[in-house]
Amino acid sequence: MKKYIILPTYNEAENLSRLVREISSLNIPDLNIIAVDDGSPDGTGQIADRLAKEFPLIVIHRQGKQGLGSACITGFKKALEFGADIVCQMDADFSHDPHDLPRLLERIDKDYDFVIGSRRVTGGNIKGWSRYRNIQSILAMSFARAMLGLKTRDITAGYRCLKATMLKDIDFQTIKANGYAFQEELIYRSEKKGYSIAEVPVTFIDRKFGQSKLGIKDIIEFFMTVFRLRLKK
Numbered sequence: 001m002k003k004y005i006i007l008p009t010y011n012e013a014e015n016l017s018r019l020v021r022e023i024s025s026l027n028i029p030d031l032n033i034i035a036v037d038d039g040s041p042d043g044t045g046q047i048a049d050r051l052a053k054e055f056p057l058i059v060i061h062r063q064g065k066q067g068l069g070s071a072c073i074t075g076f077k078k079a080l081e082f083g084a085d086i087v088c089q090m091d092a093d094f095s096h097d098p099h100d101l102p103r104l105l106e107r108i109d110k111d112y113d114f115v116i117g118s119r120r121v122t123g124g125n126i127k128g129w130s131r132y133r134n135i136q137s138i139l140a141m142s143f144a145r146a147m148l149g150l151k152t153r154d155i156t157a158g159y160r161c162l163k164a165t166m167l168k169d170i171d172f173q174t175i176k177a178n179g180y181a182f183q184e185e186l187i188y189r190s191e192k193k194g195y196s197i198a199e200v201p202v203t204f205i206d207r208k209f210g211q212s213k214l215g216i217k218d219i220i221e222f223f224m225t226v227f228r229l230r231l232k233k
Helices: 016-025 044-052 068-081 098-108 131-148 164-169 181-192 216-232
Strands: 003-009 031-037 057-061 086-089 114-118 125-127 160-163 197-201 203-205
Touching: 003 016, 003 044, 003 068, 016 031, 016 044, 016 098, 031 044, 031 068, 044 057, 057 068, 068 086, 068 164, 068 181, 086 098, 086 164, 098 114, 098 160, 098 197, 114 181, 131 181, 131 216, 160 164, 181 197, 181 216
Parallel strands: 003 031, 003 086, 031 057, 114 197, 125 203
Antiparallel strands: 086 160, 114 160
16 A cells, blocks of 8 residues: 655754654655655755655645645645555654554554544653643643544644545545644544544654744634634534
8 A cells, every 4th residue: 555654844954854764764665755845944845855865755845834734735635646545644853753653554554544643542642841731732622622522532633644535535625724723623524524533642752853833823723723613513
């Protein structure tokens, strides 16, 4: 089965090279990488171009910072154009351990449509967050899950593997949320369609290099997306 993993990148010059090498070292059959770079000022795009000469890496260059959701949609579309059977996504800052990828793929092989590397199930963990930030995250997700009737516990996790057939069916290209709310809307559509979702426990490690991309705009969009989807129910 053809597998593609999407890496949305913006100013990940300190991380990308090592991440691509570690993913490639896993020797997962038929796995390709797609880096979607939003014109990173730190030269991430140029690093990706050099890596593409050595590894099974496709680089998509975009002008300016267009958002996480937009980058994922762009990467998903490209993967499907290449005939992907399974499409994964992960952060490019090592907050997601690439060595967890085989476990996610193993679960999706067991007749699941959507597998999430989850921080919020038994065995999942977060390192590097303050207690305040962790509580904020728990409260925000609990609110969204209650409002939308979601069964999935970690609705904002960005470590995911999805079957291509499901992606096409939920019409992912029409998802409106562009920031981190993209993650919750993708889960909402998947659950609404009745697809099977598994959560695999992972340890999320806050980035060591570079700066977090989460801003007040993303937080506002998260809650606005909850209300928009609630009104559609």
